[in-house]
Each structure stands twice: as structure tokens, then as C-alpha cells.
Amino acid sequence: MTVERQELDILAGFDKSKFDYLPGEDRYLTVENQPKLKFNLIGTGNIGQEHMKVTILEGRATINGLYDPNEKSIEQAKDVFVNELQAGDINVFESLEEACNDPEADALLICTPNYTHIDVVRVAAKSKKHIFLEKPMTTNLEDAYEIMEIAKDYPSIFQIGLQYRYKPIYVEAIHEALERKSVGDIKTISIMEHRVPFLDKVGQWNKFSEKSGGTFVEKCCHYFDLFNLFAQSKPVEVYATGSQAVNFQTFQYEGESSDIIDSGFVIVKYENGIQCNFNLSMFSPMFYEELVLCGNEGRLKATETERFVPLEGPDNYLEVIRAGGSPSKTSTPVYPTEIQKSGHGGATYYEHVYFVDNILGKTTSTATVEEGFWSIVVGLAAEESLRTGEKVIINDFLAANPKDTVVNN
Template sequence: MSREKIDGQLFSYTGPAFHYINEEERHFFAKEPAQFRVNLIGCGMIGMEHMRVATRVGRSAIHGVFDLNERSVKVAKEEFAKITDEDFKVYDSLEAACNDPEVDGILICTPNFTHLDVLKVAIKSGKHIFMEKPMATKLEDAYEITKMAKEYGAVLQIGLQYRYKSIYSEAIHEVLERKAVGEVKMINIMEHRIPFLDKVNQWNKFSKFSGGTLVEKCCHYFDLMNLFAQSRPVRVYANGSQSTNFRDFEFKGEKSDILDSAFVTVEYENGVRAGFNLCMFAPMFHEELLVCGDEGRVKAAEIEDFSENARLRTEMEVFCGQNRPSKTSQPSYPKLIEASGHNGATWFEHIAFADQMAGKKTNSATVEEGFWSVVVGCAAEESVKTGKIIEVAELLKSKGIDL
């Protein structure tokens, strides 16, 4: 098989095992020159995932990093050395990292509550920006970011990458492009998984830093709900609790207050209704999507558990009754891509960011879409606290947001 017939970047290994080959001697494993250079702000768990994926995709090279935590930078250096023989620059200030003239883009991967402050510095550079989800922890901050984005002349992409997971990518194609279910009427999404993982200073265990579980974790699913509904949410009702996880957890004298389970119902302007089911103390990872229209139903699931029994990892069913052919499938990406992060979603997120920097149009999450995912999450958190149905228009008005 000639190299021209394969994805050169996918098969371009540049880790230590291949350091015995000089770059000029490579052919099959030759590395295409990166189109762009980007700086990474924040070297925590998700920051390192972006560093690994960006390097392996090869469209954007990691030029340098900035993080206030010295250990995070040290670990990032070690991880970087495992995938490339290149080096990166360590900056001593956020301003220096954002304004380096050798850099085309900036990846903001800092804790949720810092996003707005980091963006205020990054946006002055005029460079292309990728910012992790959720774009903000408060509605006021999210709205401020949307106003900043309207005036911004470069790319500003939000890291809602679940739309690139194989099951959701295929479901989006069936529902929104192929119109396999006709007019969408109902949406259901479920996530059952293990608890939140450790973060630096355990910020994800506290709502004031994360925005709350329904903002921090579930904005991904609310983005998908909004996307499938093709409409704006008008009211949200939720109930949930901290029933099992971190009930006795304290860090620096503060007790954890995040939800570990919830049910959320969303009504949209166009009449679509959606439901979300969250459990974060299940001994597995199980995501499931159901979209029902007036002509059919799409079901997609992704499952990872810890048993020895072989089972399907993904499955998708398109059932159209008498309207058109039905089918079942197992959506997936190549193993190397799936293993790179979030079952391949981060890989295609980076391709989209590079495409946008190159001036191409993509289906990556916009700032406006990021805003509405935060709106649903904040409304759901408020509903859990008050026990009331939250009218979205009233919630936005109470925060001084006039759309």
C-alpha cells in the first residue's frame, strides 16, 4: 500500500521507538509539516489529552505551554516526550504565551471558572482560539463571551466535542442530514458512569468552581439535545441530588456539593421535548441516545464496562417502519483514533480547529451553541435547587441578559 493511499498523519509514528530514523530518511513514517503552531494554556488532564491528540493529528504543532502548576508542566513534558522528539517552550506568563508572534492559535484548557479571565487576555492577541467546555460557569460570563465573540475576527471554537463521537456523528447524519426519522419530536439521552476523576486542587468537586455537574459534565449532552431539536429551550425542570459520591469529601476545609444523579426535562420553542438521565455512581460508562420523529426512531449507544465478557462497544439502530429501510450498525473509528481521547471525538475536534484556522467551514460548536448548552445546564441546576420549573426567558432576564 503506498503512503498516498493512507492517512499519512494517522500512521506517522514519531515516538521514542522511531527516534533511530532521521527525519530525512523517513518515507512511510514521514511526518508532514504542521500547518499551524499553537500554545496550550493549562496542562491538566484535558490539556494533556489535547497536547497528545494535536501532536498525533499533526495539523497543529504544540509550540509552548503555560500553567501555574509546576507539577503539571513537568508531567506535560514527560508525556510530550513519549509521542514526539520535539520540545515545547514554557512561558512565565499568560500574556507571553498568548502574544508569541510565532504562534497561530491558543488552546484554553484551564479550570472552568478561569475561562473568561484567560479569554480576556487571549482575545487581545487576535489569534485563533479553542476554549474547552463549558465556556463559562455563570450565565453572565457566558453571555459576555458571546458578545466578545461577535466582535472577534478570528476563530473561537468551543470544546463540545461529543458531536464527533462515532455514535453521535452517525446519529446527526441520520437525523439532521438524511432525515431518517422525519420531524424530530422527542429526544432522550442517558449517561451512567463512574464518579468525577481527580483534578488539580479538586476544583471539579465544588459547584462554585465547576458550575455544577449539570453545567460541567452535562453541557455536552445539552449541546446535543439543542442540536437535534434545532430550536431554543424555553423551560427546564430538573430534580437531582448528591446521593452517593463525595458526601464526606472535603478539600481545604470545604465540603463537596456537586450532584451525582439527576433527571432533566427540556421543552423547546418548536414543541420538541427532551429528557436527560444522569447517574455518576455506576460501575461502567454507558451513553445512550434516542431520537424519535414522526417517521422513525434512532437509537445509539456507547458502552464500556469492566467485565471479562465480550460485548458490543457501540451500536446504532435506525428503525423507520414502512417509510424506508431500517438498519443496525456499530459505528467506530480506527483503534489509534479511538484510543487518543474521548473515543476519537477529540481527534476530529482538532481536525475541525485546524480546518477553521485554514478558512474552512466546519460543524464544530460555535460560541452561540456553547452559550445555549450552558443556559440549559444553569437552568437545570437552578431547578434542582428551587424545585421549580425554570422559564428560560425569565432566568436570562434575571441575569441582565437581553437576547
């Protein structure tokens, strides 16, 4: 007798630990997870450890082994797996090749710094195993084309880690705007992110444009993915301004000064006429995201707030104000508590649910390599506009790269 997925889903977020006194044969709804799939985790830092936790929470897979050249990352990840998650033993691989070609592993989770993605993918893809690659897929167009080429006839799943689309506010906004068409035809899209500075990383790769792709690629590819999703069209023009207004102005690492911006604005025009703007501030004492969609039949606003001060207000909020006598509404979309707090508002958890579903042959809405590509095209074009002070025409920008035929076919 096996507990059905649907029964487990109803109990998602319910604390089952108090039933640990039950003899094994009496556990049905509180059965210990019996993972069938095995993942190897490559890069066991901040997000790698989040992926490890949600893999165990999701339950249909486990982590078979780890690879990371930084001993402290391995040490902490091992401790989390064995002691915090109590998920059993875990292998540690000596090399990337060993981790990728491990016959036990069904899939590889690549959670390494942006500039390493291309080299890691080159090795990982030879294994033909399912691949999950963190965003941004690369730091430049040339490498992005190469990954598009690798993914074109790839015999297994190749998923990109653009999981913001699974944050509760965006899931609901997608439902309202794209499925119900609650605001009619979308005409303008605004996104704002106000947050704390980029945090410390192994090798401080996120302080340097060459290693991260620049702030508009590294961080903002999530929001450009949302632009692309809501616009349901291709970007044609990008204009950006930005500056290093507050953060890391005197920061040096191995003799190099940080060159990343911490604030800016990006305007994107789409083929179908939709206009978008994005506003970033990375010197705000909070995490705040806001989406506003204006259509010809209404306006949708969605916000996600994490405060560090004792002020009241919903963490997640969505309002749809509709014209023409249609009902308007507000809501506070959330996931079950354990999922909500498992990382990125539960979005990483659902990214894993759908990664496993993809592997098991179901069709889901996870980010494809092509969507990963278009999210960084906007980011790279914004970085280019920042450098030149000019508007970037996407066709010209892509044509400047000799491999443009790969995406245009």
C-alpha cells in the first residue's frame, strides 16, 4: 500500500514529526519519504543548500552526492544533509567529472557561480543526465548560444532556475492576467525590486560584472523573465540607466575594485507594443518586490514584503481592480507554512516539484533554456545600454553575434 501523492499534498506544511512514536507499519499518511530519484549537487553554497533542503522536503528525490572545490561549502552542506535534514549519508566527489558521471545519479543540480556555468554544463551535458541549471544561464551571449545549442537535441530535461514565477504573488498574477484576462489586454508592466545589497559569496563573484554578467543579468534576469512571460512577446528595444550609488564603492577583492551597479531603471518595449519598466534599489533596508500590470480593462498590483522592523502589513498582497462593473478584489496569496519558508517564498520548492514532474514525463511550466536565454538577452542589453548611454535594438544586438541563427530559427 503506497500513500498517494494527492494525500501527501493535502498534508504539505503539516508538522509530522510528533508522530515519530508510530511503529513503521502504522505509518501511512506520515510515512517516511521513499525517494526514487537521486540528484548530485554541484556547487553547495547558498542556493545549493536551499536546493538540497527542498529536494528532501519535496520527497520524491534525494541528494546522492556533492561536489564543490570549497571545503567549507561541502562541510556545511554535509552537516545540513546529515544532521539538520537527517536524510542519511551523502557522497562527496573529488572532481566535477566524477560527480557528473556517477552512475547512481539521475540528475545534476548546477548551483555554481554564473561565470562557471558554461564550463560545468560542457562536462555535465556529456553525461546526458537531467540537468537543472541555476539562473542566469550564462554571463554573455556567446556562452548562451552554446548552451542553446547543447540543449537543442538534449535527450533529457534541461531546466533553468528562473523560479520567481512560482512565488505565490506571481502564480496568482499569472492566473489573473494571462488565464482569466482580468485586466483585459496588458499594455504596461512595471516591476520594482528594493532590497539589501548583494550578500557575501565564495570568491565574491557577485561584486564583479565579468563574473556575474552585471547586476541587470545576475539579479534582474528573474524580473526580465517575468516581463517576457506577462508580455507573451519578444523584446525589441531596451534602454537603461544605473549607477553604483551606495554599495561596494571602496570594496576590493584580490586587488580589483567592484564594478557592479546597485540601482537603476530599465525600459523594455515588446514586439506587440507592450511597454515595461523596471526599477532597482539595492540599498533599501528590506526585501520588496512590486508588480503592476495595466490593461485596457483593469489594473493588477502584487507585492511581496520582508520587513526588518516591527510594522504591520501583509507579506504577500494582490489586488485586481477591474473596470466596467466587473468585480474587483484583494487577496494575500501564500503557500503552506513549511513550504512558504523553505526559500524564495516557496518558489524553489515548486520548481523542484515540477523538475521531478518533468523527469517523470509530465508537462509543466518550468523555465526552458530558450526562456533562460531571453531573460538574459534583456539583462545583457540593459548592461550594454548602461555602457553606451544608447537605446539597444535587440535585433542588432543579436545580429552582432555570429551564432544568432541558433535562436532565430
